[in-house]
Amino acid sequence: MSDPSSTAAVAQLSKxxxxxxxxxxxxxxxxxxxxxxxxxxxxxxxxxQPIIFxxxxxxxxxxxxxxKGAEGLSYEQYFFPGIVMMMVLxxxxxxxxxxxxxxxxxxxxxxxxAPGSRVALVLGKSLGVSSVGLIQAIAFLACAPFAGxxxxxxxxxxxxSSLVMGAVALSSFGFAxxxxxxxxxxYHAIMSVLLLPGWILSGAMFPISPExxxxxxxxxLNPMSYMVxxxxxxxxxASALPLGSTVSSSMTLDFAVxxxxxxxxxxxxxxxxxxSR
Amino acid sequence: MSTAILEVKGLTVRRGDILALEDxxxxxxxxxxxxxLGPNGSGKSTTFSVLAGLLRAQSGALHWRGEEIRGxxxxxxxxxxxxxxxxxxxxxxxxxxxxxxxxxxxxxxxAERADRIEQMLQLAELVDRADELVSTFSGGMKRSxxxxxxxxxxxKVLILDEPTTGLDEGAFQRTWRHLLEQRAAxxxxxxLSTHRPEEAAQCDRIAFIDxxxxxxxxxxxxxxxxxxxxxxxxxxxxxxxxxxxxxxxxSLELSADDSAVTIKSEAGHELIPRIVEALPxxxxxxxxxxxxxxxxxxxxLTGASLSEETKR
Numbered sequence: 321m322s323d324p325s326s327t328a329a330v331a332q333l334s335k336x337x338x339x340x341x342x343x344x345x346x347x348x349x350x351x352x353x354x355x356x357x358x359x360x361x362x363x364x365x366x367x368x369q370p371i372i373f374x375x376x377x378x379x380x381x382x383x384x385x386x387x388k389g390a391e392g393l394s395y396e397q398y399f400f401p402g403i404v405m406m407m408v409l410x411x412x413x414x415x416x417x418x419x420x421x422x423x424x425x426x427x428x429x430x431x432x433x434a435p436g437s438r439v440a441l442v443l444g445k446s447l448g449v450s451s452v453g454l455i456q457a458i459a460f461l462a463c464a465p466f467a468g469x470x471x472x473x474x475x476x477x478x479x480x481s482s483l484v485m486g487a488v489a490l491s492s493f494g495f496a497x498x499x500x501x502x503x504x505x506x507y508h509a510i511m512s513v514l515l516l517p518g519w520i521l522s523g524a525m526f527p528i529s530p531e532x533x534x535x536x537x538x539x540x541l542n543p544m545s546y547m548v549x550x551x552x553x554x555x556x557x558a559s560a561l562p563l564g565s566t567v568s569s570s571m572t573l574d575f576a577v578x579x580x581x582x583x584x585x586x587x588x589x590x591x592x593x594x595x596s597r
Numbered sequence: 598m599s600t601a602i603l604e605v606k607g608l609t610v611r612r613g614d615i616l617a618l619e620d621x622x623x624x625x626x627x628x629x630x631x632x633x634l635g636p637n638g639s640g641k642s643t644t645f646s647v648l649a650g651l652l653r654a655q656s657g658a659l660h661w662r663g664e665e666i667r668g669x670x671x672x673x674x675x676x677x678x679x680x681x682x683x684x685x686x687x688x689x690x691x692x693x694x695x696x697x698x699x700x701x702x703x704x705x706x707x708a709e710r711a712d713r714i715e716q717m718l719q720l721a722e723l724v725d726r727a728d729e730l731v732s733t734f735s736g737g738m739k740r741s742x743x744x745x746x747x748x749x750x751x752x753k754v755l756i757l758d759e760p761t762t763g764l765d766e767g768a769f770q771r772t773w774r775h776l777l778e779q780r781a782a783x784x785x786x787x788x789l790s791t792h793r794p795e796e797a798a799q800c801d802r803i804a805f806i807d808x809x810x811x812x813x814x815x816x817x818x819x820x821x822x823x824x825x826x827x828x829x830x831x832x833x834x835x836x837x838x839x840x841x842x843x844x845x846x847x848s849l850e851l852s853a854d855d856s857a858v859t860i861k862s863e864a865g866h867e868l869i870p871r872i873v874e875a876l877p878x879x880x881x882x883x884x885x886x887x888x889x890x891x892x893x894x895x896x897x898l899t900g901a902s903l904s905e906e907t908k909r
Contacts, residue, residue, distance in 0.1 A: 336671055339704060347702045355689050422687075427695070430685030430746065433649045434702045435674050597653050 336435045344436030345444035351427070352415060352448025356455070369410075370460040374403045377525075387527055390562035398565060400467040401552040402524025404457045405544070408487045409519050411453030416494030417507050419445065423499070438593045445495055446586065450487035457483055464555075475554040478571070482550030485578035489543065492585035496592045522548045523567045539567050546577035600662070602627040602754060602786050603648075608657035610643055610809075617643040618654070618809040625754075625788055626802075630780065633790040634797040634891060635806035636903050641790035642682065643809070645758050648788075649679045675703075678747030680757040684739045685746065688732035692723050692742050695731060696749060703750035717745035720775060737768030744772070748779060755779070757789040761796060773799055792903050794892035803891070807899040817891060824889040824897045827865030831858040831872060832882040839876055846875035 356362060378396040385395035422428040431441055464471055494515075501507050521535070522544035528536050539545050545567035553561060553571055568574050601624040610618040618640045625631045633641045646652035648659070650671045659666050661673040679685075686695050696714045705713055718724045721741035723734075731739060740760065747755060755776075761769045777799075779785050789800070797803050797817065804814040813820060833839045840853035843860070847868070851860045862868050865886045873881055892903045 343702055343704050347698050350701075351687065351690070351698055354694065355687070359689075425681075425683035427685055427687040427698075429681050429683075430679070430699060431702060432651055433674060433677070433679040433685075435671055436702070437671070597651060 336437055340435040341437060341440040344431065344434060344440040345447065348431065348441065348444030349448045349451065352445070353451055356452045366407075366411075366456045367459050370403050370407050370456070371463060373406065374399060374460075374463070387562060387564055389564050393562045393565065394468065397467045397469070398527070398562075399525065400464065400469070401548055401555065402519075402522070404460060404483070404551050405486060405522065405524055405548045406519060407456040407460055408450075408453040408483060408547075409490055409515065409544070411456055412449055412487065412490035412494045413511055413515060415449030415452055416445070416491060416498045417504060417511075419495060419498040420502060420504050420507065423502075439590045442492065442495060442586065442589045442593055446488055446492045446589070449491035449494070450484065453487045453491065454483055457487075469555050473555075473557075479551060479554035482547060482554060482574070482578060485575075485582045486544075486547035486550070489547070489578065489581035489585045492582070492589045496585065496589035499589065499596060500592045518542055518544050521545075523552075523565075524548050527564055528567050542567075543577055543581040546574040546581075550574045550578055600627055601625065601660070602662055603788070604660040604663075605644070605648075606658045606660070608644065608647060608654050608659075610640075610647065610652065610654050616809055618647075618657075621657070621806075621809060621811055623804045623811055623814055625786060627753075627786055628780070628784050629801040630776075630787040630789070630799065632797045632800035632803045633788075633806050634792070634794070634803050634895065634903070635790075636792055636901060639806045640809040641806055642758055644806070645679075645756055645788075645790060648756060649677065650674055675750075676753040678750065678752035678755045680743050680747045680755070680760060682758050682762065684731075684743035686731045686739060686743055689730060691728045691730055692718065692721075692734075693727040695742065696746060699746045699749050705750050713749055713751075717749050720748070720779075721745040722771075737764050737771070740764060740768065740772060741775070744775065748785075751783070752785075754786045754788060757787070759790055759792070761791070761793070769796075794890040794895070794903065797891045805895055805898060807895075807901055812898050820891060820894050821889060824894050826861040826863055826889065828887050828889055828893065829860040829862060829865045829868060829872070830885040830887070831860065831876075832856060832884070833858065833876065833880050834882070835880070839880065842877075843872065843875055847871060 374396070378399045381399075382395040385398065387393050387398065419428065423432070428441075432438075461471070461474075464474065497510055498507055501510065521539050522542055523539060524544075528539045530536055549566040549568050550571070552566055553574065556562070568577070604624040606622050608618050608621040609616070621640065621644060623631075633644060635641055643652065647654050659673075661676075666673055687698075690698070693714060696717055697710070700710045700714060718727050721738070721744070723738060723742055726734070726738075731742065734742065744755075744757070744760070761772055764772065776787055780787060791797055800817065802814065802816050803820060805812040805820075813823075831839065836853040836856065836858050840851055840858045843849060843851060843858060849860050849862065849868075851858055853859070860868065860872075869884055869886065872884065895901070895903055
């Protein structure tokens with residue numbers, strides 16, 4: 321304590337710097353991408369799965385689907401933005417459920433004892449999982465011409481910002497759930513009663529119908545509806561958007577909800593992680 | 598002059614109704630191998646969780662080279678390498694990829710990274726398998742790699758939570774050889790927890806931990822002096838009968854189990870011929886004279902066996 325060499329040592333005990341934080345964010349981000357890109361089996365599965373869902377469910381329901389006011393809209397086209405969002409949701413679920421094991425007996429233990437903060441941990445993991453979801457969603461966009469969308473006419477800015485905000489919101493929410501529940505079984509349960517129904521009731525599979533009051537309410541309150549809306553809007557000129565195909569009435573509202581969800585979910589997971597010590 | 602690199606004072610951690618640590622205090626000198634010895638559930642891992650910034654203590658103080666840091670504070674972690682009970686590795690990445698990510702995480706200078714990683718792969722004796730997935734490694738290999746990972750950023754202190762649990766004798770010896778080499782090479786301070794007396798005996802100093810408290814803290818030799826008696830183990834066909842005969846003939850402090858009679862005595866070597874004579878000829882299979890190990894000292898001080906789970 322009175323040792324003169326301790327002065328230098330005390331100087332070393334500095335608070336985590338911005339570089340420490342960035343190191344943590346980038347390491348977690350890189351790790352998820354590295355693991356995704358290096359597994360050919362995972363890549364093939366990730367790209368085939370949405371096509372199979374789209375062709376099977378889209379084809380199966382095509383003959384029964386009709387939207388009042390937009391009679392020319394095929395179900396394959398209506399369902400397409402929903403599948404794009406599904407890729408982001410699935411990537412978020414599968415990317416964050418692994419946190420439960422990783423945290424107690426895996427790589428994350430080492431991350432937790434590194435100098436960066438837990439907020440950096442949340443951000444890095446969320447960006448890693450989001451990137452994996454984005455890659456899968458974008459790969460599926462190659463099928464857009466088969467749904468009657470021209471790749472050249474897509475509003476890419478709207479599409480990408482919707483996907484990024486949606487991916488960050490869902491992956492951060494998934495992370496918060498995984499950390500808080502701390503049990504894979506409990507996560508699976510929440511996935512089946514909240515996350516998957518949340519996707520079904522987001523306008524991904526069927527449009528909102530005012531006659532079904534309760535369902536309409538749920539769909540209006542569901543943040544995922546606005547993510548699907550944002551993606552859907554990017555495929556059409558504003559004037560060509562099929563009537564009644566979106567939950568919200570304006571793009572501004574969609575963006576406000578998406579941005580709010582992304583920031584809110586990030587803050588929620590940072591809080592959950594911080595209070596767990 | 599040796600200085601305390603770490604001082605733990607009055608650490609108390611409550612988890613719900615359970616008092617995991619109660620007024621726990623010890624200090625670790627720079628460059629020493631310091632061990633926490635106690636059964637499972639005694640509070641060793643909880644102590645390390647506080648040191649590693651994973652858990653906040655309700656009260657108590659940590660001093661890092663004389664400067665107070667709060668429990669859960671990450672400032673000291675730059676100087677610490679932490680090895681948990683299960684390896685902090687990603688099984689779906691190769692050994693080299695794990696080390697690369699860890700080097701980036703701890704901001705090992707870019708120019709040094711490749712060299713450091715190579716050195717650490719050599720240390721872990723994994724150069725040949727550096728590009729294979731960690732999921733294909735044995736327990737001992739994962740442990741070596743995890744220790745290499747923790748040493749990658751050149752920490753001053755290495756904290757190891759039960760580092761050799763589940764390792765076979767060969768891997769145990771190898772791990773210790775590596776640890777002691779690292780200490781000699783770079784003046785590393787090593788802080789470890791264990792429930793194995795033979796592992797604690799390798800330390801310079803040990804703290805006995807029982808029910809979240811430090812019961813005793815000293816060098817293994819000093820602690821062993823607390824129990825002066827020799828231990829004689831007499832293996833025979835019918836230990837219960839032999840124990841009765843021995844207590845009649847020699848009036849000794851003894852106990853018997855299914856395979857042997859155990860006798861404590863100040864001068865064990867003098868007793869051996871008398872024991873053999875007191876028992877029917879041919880009934881003794883083997884007699885072993887041993888000094889009490891740290892497990893016996895722990896039992897003597899706490900009344901608890903190291904191999905038992907502490908009920909809390």
